[in-house]
Amino acid sequence: MNFIWKLFTGRNFFLVLIAFLVPVFFCDRSFPQSSTHSQILKRAIPVCSVCGKNIVNRYSIVRNEKFCSEKCLAERYSCANCGVTLGTSENPGFSTIRDIKEREIFFCSRCTKEAGCSFCASRKKTTSLRDGRLICSTCRELAIFTTEDARPILKAAQDMLEKEFGFPKNPDIPLKVLPKSEFLQEAKNALVTTEALALHQTNVTGQFFLSEDGRELQIDLKELDSGMLILEGAPAPMAFDSIVHELTHEFLCRKFYHFEDAKIEEGFCESMAAACSILNGHPSLAERRISNPDPIYGDGFRLIYSMLQEKGWDETMSFLRKNSISIEEYFREHPEEFLDQETMEYLKKHKLKPEIKFGSIQN
Numbered sequence: 061m062n063f064i065w066k067l068f069t070g071r072n073f074f075l076v077l078i079a080f081l082v083p084v085f086f087c088d089r090s091f092p093q094s095s096t097h098s099q100i101l102k103r104a105i106p107v108c109s110v111c112g113k114n115i116v117n118r119y120s121i122v123r124n125e126k127f128c129s130e131k132c133l134a135e136r137y138s139c140a141n142c143g144v145t146l147g148t149s150e151n152p153g154f155s156t157i158r159d160i161k162e163r164e165i166f167f168c169s170r171c172t173k174e175a176g177c178s179f180c181a182s183r184k185k186t187t188s189l190r191d192g193r194l195i196c197s198t199c200r201e202l203a204i205f206t207t208e209d210a211r212p213i214l215k216a217a218q219d220m221l222e223k224e225f226g227f228p229k230n231p232d233i234p235l236k237v238l239p240k241s242e243f244l245q246e247a248k249n250a251l252v253t254t255e256a257l258a259l260h261q262t263n264v265t266g267q268f269f270l271s272e273d274g275r276e277l278q279i280d281l282k283e284l285d286s287g288m289l290i291l292e293g294a295p296a297p298m299a300f301d302s303i304v305h306e307l308t309h310e311f312l313c314r315k316f317y318h319f320e321d322a323k324i325e326e327g328f329c330e331s332m333a334a335a336c337s338i339l340n341g342h343p344s345l346a347e348r349r350i351s352n353p354d355p356i357y358g359d360g361f362r363l364i365y366s367m368l369q370e371k372g373w374d375e376t377m378s379f380l381r382k383n384s385i386s387i388e389e390y391f392r393e394h395p396e397e398f399l400d401q402e403t404m405e406y407l408k409k410h411k412l413k414p415e416i417k418f419g420s421i422q423n
């Protein structure tokens with residue numbers, strides 16, 4: 061199970077290796093050698109990065125690569141939105157993003173000034189979703205609009221969490237794709253302020269019975285599943301990432317119940333989402349978390365991901381256990397969140413401290 065946490069470093073190693081393998085072409089034909097031959101002077105004959113031909117005339121250099129013609133340059137560097145060739149004297153500067161298909165794409169400075177896709181910031185052929193958010197043509201190709209679109213993504217996320225991390229799998233999670241207004245209402249009801257694309261709440265409700273002498277409080281808890289709610293328009297790889305995050309909350313809730321420090325809980329959910337997105341072929345969704353400045357999500361991710369990398373799964377689980385509160389403990393500390401006001405006042409008035417007995421949790 062530990063291999064996965066090393067993927068970031070694995071990737072860096074790959075890049076370093078490539079750098080050493082870049083061929084260097086030298087040729088001494090075009091430079092007159094000194095008659096003394098005390099030094100062998102060599103001069104590179106430039107080679108076009110696209111067509112591979114030796115370049116005898118003028119050429120352009122972009123990002124240390126040489127191009128024999130505008131045609132070859134355009135093949136590598138053209139604006140993904142308007143198509144102009146980049147790196148020329150008319151369009152010297154350009155910006156770069158990685159799109160949802162993990163391709164590096166470029167935009168001229170004019171297109172860069174336009175508003176970007178709300179998912180990936182791409183400027184490529186953006187259109188509006190019906191709630192007004194902008195979406196680029198690449199994200200739109202992969203976007204989820206119906207519950208049927210989302211079903212295989214939820215299943216893939218559950219399968220991966222079960223196979224790679226041993227999460228228990230609930231095949232009957234209700235699933236719904238919602239328009240933005242309804243999704244935000246649900247997030248508000250759940251007291252979550254979220255930028256997330258998925259939402260899943262496991263709520264615990266209970267019935268309690270106070271014995272007549274007031275010495276015993278019997279509590280029967282019941283789990284309510286809100287179902288997995290997904291925001292309409294999300295590109296599938298991002299929805300997958302968000303679903304993993306939400307399923308991890310459910311895992312934590314069942315295993316540990318409550319974390320006083322939100323950074324630890326969100327950090328673990330972010331780490332699982334990052335790991336699964338890497339396995340799902342979308343490392344950029346993991347990498348963007350490395351520099352997330354958020355004190356809960358960003359700091360939490362850096363704390364927990366490096367713990368998983370350095371100490372492994374079991375030690376991370378013990379850390380989570382140490383920093384969490386079981387539902388029984390939580391109830392004892394916050395009875396007012398479970399009992400109605402009348403009962404609370406009755407207990408107070410009669411100075412009752414009943415012994416609490418938990419029934420089994422039903423779901």
Ligand SMILES: [Zn+2]
Pocket residue numbers: 108109110111112113127128129132
């Ligand atoms: Zn060429």
Ligand SMILES: [Zn+2]
Pocket residue numbers: 139140141142143144167168169170171172
């Ligand atoms: Zn452009």
Ligand SMILES: [Zn+2]
Pocket residue numbers: 160177178179180181182195196197198199200
């Ligand atoms: Zn996009």
Ligand SMILES: [Zn+2]
Pocket residue numbers: 305309326329
């Ligand atoms: Zn969360």
